[in-house]
Amino acid sequence: METATYNLKRFRREILRQFLMFGSLLLLFIFFSLSSPNFFTFGNIVSIMLATCVNGMLALGVTFVIITGGIDLSIGTVMTLSAVMSGVFITYWHLPVFLGILGGVGTGMLCGFANGVVISKMKLPPFIATLGMMMVAKGLALVISKAAPIYFTHAPSFSRIAMGSLVGKLFPGFDVPNAVLIFIVSIVLASIILTKTVVGRYDFAIGSNEEAARLSGLNVDKWKTVIYSLCGIFVGMGGVMMASRLNSAQPALGQGYELDAIAAVVIGGTSLSGGEGSTIGTVVGAFIMSTLINGLRILSVPQEWQIVVSGIIVIGAVYLDIIRRQG
Amino acid sequence: MKEPLVLMEGIDKSFPGVRALENCRFELMPGEIHALVGENGAGKSTLMKILTGVFQKDAGHIIYKGKEVRIPNPRAAQELGISIVHQELNLMPHLTVAQNIFIGRETRRKGFSLFLDEEEMNRRAQELLEMFHMRIDPRIKVQELTVAKQQMVEIAKALSFNAEVLIMDEPTATLSEAEVGELFQILRKLREKGMGIIYISHRLEELKEIADRVTVMRDGHYIGTLNIQEVTIDRIISMMVGRNIYETSSKGRIDADAEIVLEVKNLSRGREMKNVGFRLRKGEILGLAGLVGSGRTEVARAIFGADPVDSGEIYVKGQKAHIKSPSDAIRHGIAYLSEDRRRYGLMLGLSVEDNVILPSMKDFLNFNCFINRKKSKEKCEEYVGKLRIKTPTLAQKVKNLSGGNQQKVIVAKWLMKNCDILIFDEPTRGIDVGAKSEIYKLLNELAEEGKSIIMISSELPEILRMSHRILVMCEGRITGEINAQEATEELVMKYATMRNKNE
Ligand SMILES: Nc1ncnc2c1ncn2[C@@H]1O[C@H](COP(=O)(O)OP(=O)(O)OP(=O)(O)O)[C@@H](O)[C@H]1O
Numbered sequence: 064m065e066t067a068t069y070n071l072k073r074f075r076r077e078i079l080r081q082f083l084m085f086g087s088l089l090l091l092f093i094f095f096s097l098s099s100p101n102f103f104t105f106g107n108i109v110s111i112m113l114a115t116c117v118n119g120m121l122a123l124g125v126t127f128v129i130i131t132g133g134i135d136l137s138i139g140t141v142m143t144l145s146a147v148m149s150g151v152f153i154t155y156w157h158l159p160v161f162l163g164i165l166g167g168v169g170t171g172m173l174c175g176f177a178n179g180v181v182i183s184k185m186k187l188p189p190f191i192a193t194l195g196m197m198m199v200a201k202g203l204a205l206v207i208s209k210a211a212p213i214y215f216t217h218a219p220s221f222s223r224i225a226m227g228s229l230v231g232k233l234f235p236g237f238d239v240p241n242a243v244l245i246f247i248v249s250i251v252l253a254s255i256i257l258t259k260t261v262v263g264r265y266d267f268a269i270g271s272n273e274e275a276a277r278l279s280g281l282n283v284d285k286w287k288t289v290i291y292s293l294c295g296i297f298v299g300m301g302g303v304m305m306a307s308r309l310n311s312a313q314p315a316l317g318q319g320y321e322l323d324a325i326a327a328v329v330i331g332g333t334s335l336s337g338g339e340g341s342t343i344g345t346v347v348g349a350f351i352m353s354t355l356i357n358g359l360r361i362l363s364v365p366q367e368w369q370i371v372v373s374g375i376i377v378i379g380a381v382y383l384d385i386i387r388r389q390g
Numbered sequence: 391m392k393e394p395l396v397l398m399e400g401i402d403k404s405f406p407g408v409r410a411l412e413n414c415r416f417e418l419m420p421g422e423i424h425a426l427v428g429e430n431g432a433g434k435s436t437l438m439k440i441l442t443g444v445f446q447k448d449a450g451h452i453i454y455k456g457k458e459v460r461i462p463n464p465r466a467a468q469e470l471g472i473s474i475v476h477q478e479l480n481l482m483p484h485l486t487v488a489q490n491i492f493i494g495r496e497t498r499r500k501g502f503s504l505f506l507d508e509e510e511m512n513r514r515a516q517e518l519l520e521m522f523h524m525r526i527d528p529r530i531k532v533q534e535l536t537v538a539k540q541q542m543v544e545i546a547k548a549l550s551f552n553a554e555v556l557i558m559d560e561p562t563a564t565l566s567e568a569e570v571g572e573l574f575q576i577l578r579k580l581r582e583k584g585m586g587i588i589y590i591s592h593r594l595e596e597l598k599e600i601a602d603r604v605t606v607m608r609d610g611h612y613i614g615t616l617n618i619q620e621v622t623i624d625r626i627i628s629m630m631v632g633r634n635i636y637e638t639s640s641k642g643r644i645d646a647d648a649e650i651v652l653e654v655k656n657l658s659r660g661r662e663m664k665n666v667g668f669r670l671r672k673g674e675i676l677g678l679a680g681l682v683g684s685g686r687t688e689v690a691r692a693i694f695g696a697d698p699v700d701s702g703e704i705y706v707k708g709q710k711a712h713i714k715s716p717s718d719a720i721r722h723g724i725a726y727l728s729e730d731r732r733r734y735g736l737m738l739g740l741s742v743e744d745n746v747i748l749p750s751m752k753d754f755l756n757f758n759c760f761i762n763r764k765k766s767k768e769k770c771e772e773y774v775g776k777l778r779i780k781t782p783t784l785a786q787k788v789k790n791l792s793g794g795n796q797q798k799v800i801v802a803k804w805l806m807k808n809c810d811i812l813i814f815d816e817p818t819r820g821i822d823v824g825a826k827s828e829i830y831k832l833l834n835e836l837a838e839e840g841k842s843i844i845m846i847s848s849e850l851p852e853i854l855r856m857s858h859r860i861l862v863m864c865e866g867r868i869t870g871e872i873n874a875q876e877a878t879e880e881l882v883m884k885y886a887t888m889r890n891k892n893e
Pocket residue numbers: 405406408409410428429430431432433434435436437477780781789790791792793794795820822
């Protein structure tokens with residue numbers, strides 16, 4: 064009987080955690096809605112969602128890495144490199160759009176794979192390895208594009224990947240861009256991978272106690288490489304989405320995105336020391352960030368102050384998480 | 391004669407600066423329980439890690455069922471049918487019991503081999519745990535379990551492999567007597583099925599009860615293998631240490647008017663502690679006995695300020711003390727040596743010296759900020775010598791010491807701090823006979839110097855031998871108080887199982 068009541072207590076605590084997280088987001092919504100009539104409109108909600116997509120993609124990817132107790136600082140510039148590569152495929156080489164997409168996503172995966180190999184085989188700390196990759200990817204993006212944006216003017220279908228609206232076709236009036244749809248599918252995918260498959264299980268196992276995982280017979284090096292590559296796939300998708308949204312690959316954009324993504328993950332309750340985390344948390348974290356920026360902009364708070372507030376929110380959210388963990 | 395299941399011959403292994411094994415030998419027959427004993431750092435764990443693919447041997451042969459084998463990694467050992475319970479807990483705290491048991495060989499959903507079949511794993515884990523009479527919910531996260539329960543999960547996991555060779559590196563160190571009995575029954579059953587079991591333990595009394603043969607190691611060397619019936623415990627000890635061992639004299643009574651240094655009143659928290667109260671006198675060794683999970687550690691941690699309490703008062707030397715954190719406790723002269731050394735006791739990545747001087751750093755500072763290395767080195771060397779800590783240098787990282795020597799480092803750390811009230815939670819867990827008696831001697835010396843000691847231990851003989859007075863706990867309450875003269879194992883067990891029927 065003891066375990067039953069115990070389970071119940073644990074269950075309640077878990078519910079409370081989830082609730083608090085959604086609650087914070089809801090509170091933000093209510094606050095901004097009351098402050099400005101321009102906030103809670105269909106158009107603005109869609110623009111919040113759209114703003115969340117790219118950061119959310121990166122955050123989903125890096126969630127896997129952070130759960131192993133690692134970190135990936137290269138996601139921002141690898142995203143840029145992926146965008147540039149799809150530009151190279153489509154605009155320079157005139158390949159079909161779907162190959163361009165594959166090329167972009169593949170680039171992300173390759174960079175993730177390289178990170179994984181450097182970390183697991185060469186035993187570099189993730190922080191250093193991915194810091195290196197961050198610079199390599201940034202440099203490559205500039206070299207390949209000759210430091211100029213690549214436009215997708217030849218391939219009008221490319222911009223529809225993100226900005227077209229399948230939903231709008233089915234339900235006229237509800238012009239939710241495809242980017243949002245792709246993001247939702249990615250969330251579902253990431254959740255399934257994390258909670259239902261071996262990859263997810265080993266992800267948590269490695270983060271919880273790497274030595275124990277090794278002694279249990281897991282090929283830790285292999286699984287780490289898989290997880291960094293997986294992160295790369297999400298980053299690559301983020302890159303393609305970004306390029307499609309801007310209808311161009313901007314080689315100078317991207318640095319700094321990694322920190323926003325990591326902030327979203329952390330706000331979502333994923334522990335930087337590994338072993339704990341969820342995709343839902345990350346998604347809510349990403350939404351909290353973009354809702355905040357959006358709302359502050361509508362209230363005409365200067366951009367500099369928006370950054371200050373975001374910083375405070377990161378600290379506050381993690382503090383809240385620490386408190387509810389103790390409770 | 392039957393063919394041995396495992397034969398290890400001429401095994402050498404060196405680590406930087408340490409010759410851990412030299413020309414070592416070990417033989418295991420099917421259907422036997424073979425004990426492996428030796429002092430801390432003798433090389434027992436290292437030898438077993440070579441057999442299970444954690445370390446690679448520098449030289450020698452491993453012959454398994456008549457054929458020479460290579461064991462490059464833990465997976466390879468599992469595939470050969472060799473499974474091990476490591477000396478240190480090796481679980482993933484954030485995963486559930488079932489997830490831990492089946493890690494690396496999860497049941498997959500039929501049809502989709504990428505997907506996990508969680509219910510099936512929970513069900514199988516439940517079956518496994520029930521088969522061994524372990525009352526643990528497979529869905530619970532391991533970090534929510536006590537150390538003893540975690541140890542049982544570890545054992546269940548090793549048993550789930552249906553291996554032919556089962557290695558247990560000090561499985562009983564964290565278990566209570568009842569649980570040990572349970573484990574022995576399981577081991578006997580497995581032996582009947584023809585499994586070969588290697589059993590490492592520092593509780594030599596256990597060997598007579600469970601083992602068929604015993605192999606003794608000393609300083610990385612093979613000393614000999616004997617049938618357990620033909621050998622006395624004393625003979626084993628002398629093979630292990632090759633020197634005489636300190637014996638404690640029986641305890642007298644502490645003066646009834648000796649100063650009361652610590653008084654605890656009405657300490658309570660939830661179901662774990664109920665109205666715990668007692669007094670500790672100057673120069674007294676107070677034993678805290680009880681089954682694992684009876685709340686002894688909770689009391690110790692509460693006094694030390696490591697966990698909050700619902701209610702209760704603590705008086706140090708007659709003054710009410712407000713202890714909210716360990717640093718408050720240390721300021722009041724209370725030290726606590728934790729039972730789970732890996733989690734709370736040591737900084738594994740730091741050197742022996744850094745670990746030992748940490749709590750007493752203040753005594754080694756010049757101008758309040760520079761560490762006086764010379765002084766700290768001298769002092770550390772003194773304690774390393776006293777406790778016979780086996781380490782090549784003071785700069786060795788603690789994680790590279792053998793399990794028992796890590797435990798000694800914690801003891802050294804708190805002895806050096808020179809607190810007046812010392813709480814030792816299972817101080818001799820995993821420590822060899824020689825070092826155990828050193829620690830007993832130190833405890834007695836400390837008490838004679840006028841320090842007061844609370845000693846928690848699951849080993850009854852130890853509690854009986856060391857304490858002036860024994861408090862027995864059961865389900866969070868103090869159920870009995872016994873003076874050293876009247877104490878017997880039966881009496882302690884009677885109080886330890888005095889459950890409150892009204893609940
Ligand atoms: N990874 C390592 N690096 C360096 N030295 C090591 C390492 N592992 C073990 N040693 C050393 O090898 C020797 C044997 O250690 P081992 O752990 O086998 O002892 P043990 O017999 O199991 O002792 P205990 O009873 O304390 O567990 C010790 O001197 C130890 O310091």
